């Protein structure tokens with residue numbers, strides 16, 4: 320599985336940003352939906368927060384929100400959803416860009432596997448490997 324931050328960076332061009340749903344089935348969705356779309360996961364329950372944690376189990380761990388909303392502890396998945404829904408999509412008080420969100424994810428996600436860096440930066444079509452649906 321590629322890191323969440325990378326999947327999100329890939330998926331942001333596949334879905335239009337939309338709050339509250341992993342995907343609305345019409346080409347829009349949230350940051351986690353973008354990531355799932357990028358790795359080729361079929362999103363069956365669009366408003367089910369567990370879908371991304373099946374792919375990236377570390378999302379279930381608890382963290383502190385990286386924004387200034389207050390220090391309530393929540394899971395990484397909830398924190399990402401909150402940042403996306405409340406700060407990227409609508410910014411009453413604290414504006415985040417999707418880039419900032421991805422950068423934050425980069426800073427907190429576990430290093431899962433040694434990075435296979437493509438030095439020439441040419442995206443080959445070989446990278447969407449088969450996704451094994453492995454339950455936790």
Ligand SMILES: [Zn+2]
Nearest residue numbers: 386387388405
């Ligand atoms: Zn917040």
